[in-house]
């Protein structure tokens with residue numbers, strides 16, 4: 183048993199025995215509040231830590247869950263075991279509407295929007311006659327769990343903490359899955375994720391919804407624990423505190439949410455006693471201290487308490503359990519010689535600058551075509567037009583006869599186009615294996631529920647097997663457990679190629695794959711690309727290393743100032759005075 187597992191088991195054991203110990207009731211009450219807060223903070227780990235979306239409005243979702251439970255139970259005598267689902271349903275509806283409106287916002291607008299709806303809901307709850315206005319609803323019954331009335335802190339504790347631990351495990355499982363990789367790719371990696379076929383907007387909505395649902399469950403529990411609800415625990419102050427908990431604990435770590443909830447709750451209690459004594463008057467001074475601490479934490483300990491604990495625990499290494507997994511099915515490949523890519527008079531203007539000027543060329547199955555030209559010639563822009571990263575001003579791009587210009591990059595990926603980037607795009611905090619497995623996203627089907635319940639392990643093993651196979655192909659299997667961010671530039675580029683190959687593409691676009699590679703690595707890369715060509719893959723290659731281009735490609739398209747200068751075999755290109763002039767004019 184690893185130290186990590188022992189640590190977790192010791193934690194669970196402590197949770198189990200705590201109510202049995204002769205500790206004061208106050209401790210149990212505090213532990214219950216910590217559990218209620220932790221549920222919300224776990225959602226924030228997913229939303230803010232993983233998906234990179236900051237929300238100050240989670241308290242409002244807690245309020246939705248709590249008020250639904252209270253209202254339906256008190257006014258319509260609906261069983262609490264049903265009101266929880268009613269709360270989840272209502273939360274789903276509200277969250278989806280809010281997500282639709284706000285998640286397209288970027289930068290500071292999203293947090294501002296969450297503040298706005300957090301405030302709106304607070305005032306709505308406080309002004310609705312049927313919800314008791316600011317006095318709220320009183321007399322909510324305790325939960326009855328198969329005949330046991332959970333009307334004491336100690337009896338409520340077990341139900342609450344079972345839910346908290348299950349939620350934490352579900353989110354941990356989710357993050358270690360196909361959908362989890364896509365979620366983890368959102369922060370800073372949206373463009374790359376889309377190019378791997380991930381619907382990033384949908385992923386953001388998923389994170390938003392899951393965080394809201396966890397908050398709603400916390401609200402339901404809150405209503406039956408406190409037995410009364412009023413708007414104050416669901417206002418903006420609490421919204422900020424939830425975020426504070428997630429950040430203090432370690433916003434990227436699920437267990438950090440528990441640590442953060444505990445740290446903030448305990449600190450809050452201490453400050454509520456200490457500060458009025460120091461200041462000589464009573465008031466909500468703790469929120470000032472929280473504000474200062476939050477700023478300090480963001481400056482000096484961004485990764486939170488859990489990151490420090492994690493650094494002290496032994497590193498977890500993924501167990502290789504996919505050897506026996508079935509290989510993933512492969513798409514039918516185009517027949518050798520079939521025209522795979524047709525670029526017809528494609529043009530891209532950036533304001534007055536014509537970056538790509540009515541360029542046409544083709545790539546057939548089983549062919550490596552080089553796209554070369556001096557710096558700024560428009561090669562990367564052409565790549566971005568083919569892969570849907572940029573819309574063309576005019577012109578047509580066809581893949582196996584079908585138009586793909588105008589499609590978003592994930593749809594183009596779905597049709598069998600995979601790419602690497604001039605500036606490596608990866609998730610530095612994920613292992614090499616996980617980064618590469620992201621390339622196989624479209625070859626898996628399983629979603630959130632299956633991942634949370636660990637029902638997708640069969641498919642996951644197949645995806646990881648494929649990722650390892652592609653890493654072996656480019657000679658990087660040894661490094662699969664390393665964090666991608668720790669690799670040198672050369673291996674990072676190779677990793678991107680393995681990731682693109684994981685997509686089982688018909689067309690592979692490589693943007694300067696040899697940049698940063700050593701001589702031996704370049705030779706190995708050339709070997710792999712030849713083998714891929716022999717297998718019938720079409721490759722379009724932007725590369726500055728002329729030796730590699732001349733020895734590897736079947737045909738070369740030369741660009742200069744956005745225009746196609748010529749096209750021909752490597753020998754023809756080398757012999758062309760026009761090409762020589764273009765290069766001599768800019769490179770020497």
Ligand SMILES: Nc1ncnc2c1ncn2[C@@H]1O[C@H](COP(=O)(O)OP(=O)(O)OP(=O)(O)O)[C@@H](O)[C@H]1O
Nearest residue numbers: 532535537555556557558559560561562563564604
């Ligand atoms: N998003 C953009 N907005 C404005 N101009 C752009 C944009 N992207 C590229 N350009 C311009 O378009 C021209 C072509 O750029 P591009 O990156 O495609 O060239 P390249 O051939 O790939 O060059 P390099 O070999 O240096 O990567 C350049 O003049 C560049 O400054």
